[in-house]
Amino acid sequence: xxxxxxxxxxxxxxxxxxxxxxxxxxxxxxxxxxxxxxxxxxxxxxxxxxxxxxxxxxxxxxxxxxxxxxxxxxxxxxxxxxxxxxxxxxxxxxxxxxxxxxxxxxxxxxxxxxxxxxxxxxxxxxxxxxxxxxxxxxxxxxxxxxxxxxxxxxxxxxxxxxxxxxxxxxxxxxxxxxxxxxxxxxxxxxxxxxxxxxxxxxxxxxxxxxxxxxxxxxxxxxxxxxxxxxxxxxxxxxxxxxxxxxxxxxxxxxxx
Numbered sequence: 001x002x003x004x005x006x007x008x009x010x011x012x013x014x015x016x017x018x019x020x021x022x023x024x025x026x027x028x029x030x031x032x033x034x035x036x037x038x039x040x041x042x043x044x045x046x047x048x049x050x051x052x053x054x055x056x057x058x059x060x061x062x063x064x065x066x067x068x069x070x071x072x073x074x075x076x077x078x079x080x081x082x083x084x085x086x087x088x089x090x091x092x093x094x095x096x097x098x099x100x101x102x103x104x105x106x107x108x109x110x111x112x113x114x115x116x117x118x119x120x121x122x123x124x125x126x127x128x129x130x131x132x133x134x135x136x137x138x139x140x141x142x143x144x145x146x147x148x149x150x151x152x153x154x155x156x157x158x159x160x161x162x163x164x165x166x167x168x169x170x171x172x173x174x175x176x177x178x179x180x181x182x183x184x185x186x187x188x189x190x191x192x193x194x195x196x197x198x199x200x201x202x203x204x205x206x207x208x209x210x211x212x213x214x215x216x217x218x219x220x221x222x223x224x225x226x227x228x229x230x231x232x233x234x235x236x237x238x239x240x241x242x243x244x245x246x247x248x249x250x251x252x253x254x255x256x
Contacts, residue, residue: 014118014134017152023135025116025155026146029101033142037115038097043084045069047197048167049109050082051234056107061199068095071194077178078185080194084109110164116143117155121169123176129169163231170238171197177246189245196237200230203237212240217253 017023028034045053054064065071070083086092096104102112118134133152137144150158156165178185185193196203204227207213213223218236225232239252 014136017117017133017135020151022149022151022154023116023144024146024149025143026148027143031142031146033140035097035099035101036140037138038102039086039091039093041084041086041092041094043086043094043109043111045082045084045109046164046168047171047200047234047237048164049111050198051200051230052107053104053109055230056104061201065198073185073190074175077175077183078190079175079178080190080198082198110161110168113159113161113164114156116141117152119165121165121172123173129173167234167238174238174242174245181246183245185245192244193241196241197234200233200237204230204233207233207236215255217255 050061050064050069053068054061057064059067065082068085070085072081072083073079074081084094087095094102096102096108102108116136116138118136119131120134121129121131124130156162195206207226218226222232222236226236227233236252239249242249243252
């Protein structure tokens with residue numbers, strides 16, 4: 001069973017939060033369990049998580065990955081996956097948690113922002129995105145005793161999840177299409193995908209050194225944004241990965 005299947009099975013065993021329905025929750029230092037959820041985690045990091053975390057820390061991708069990341073491959077199709085490395089102590093603590101709370105709160109990963117919801121997204125038969133939300137109510141959590149009420153949309157907006165989910169859903173679509181097409185990444189393509197999505201600072205240099213824009217139909221305006229802004233470069237990187245892995249991309253065409 002793949003990690004994706006395991007996650008989906010886990011979520012399907014939780015109570016679903018129906019569209020428009022609300023849940024009560026708040027997390028702050030006054031809650032008795034504050035920081036209790038920040039350890040003993042298998043916290044997967046998306047490409048956007050890695051970009052935000054390392055930029056917030058002022059690290060280049062090589063330093064961040066070496067210090068904080070475990071790398072694996074998705075079963076079957078061989079895409080790269082990254083996981084935050086917990087501290088080697090009895091609590092398997094997050095390396096960024098402090099007594100006063102999260103030290104990288106502004107750039108915390110999407111999974112931390114989504115909690116206490118679980119979010120499952122998948123492609124429907126018509127290619128449209130289907131998303132479901134589930135309540136992750138762990139025994140230790142006292143946040144559910146707070147009075148603040150949220151719908152899923154209100155929670156996602158409050159936690160600043162739009163950019164996180166957009167990038168994650170695009171990567172999910174690429175992997176889903178690859179799985180449907182029977183694609184398995186060889187080591188060369190694995191390394192290219194990892195460079196493009198998880199080492200955006202180095203991918204910018206690759207784009208310049210290999211004169212990538214000479215072979216692709218990319219407007220001058222977009223080229224300038226890609227070379228000057230890492231979030232714009234990650235957006236391009238997803239198109240690039242789609243093109244080299246699947247042979248075509250809606251947003252990126254070879255130059256004629």
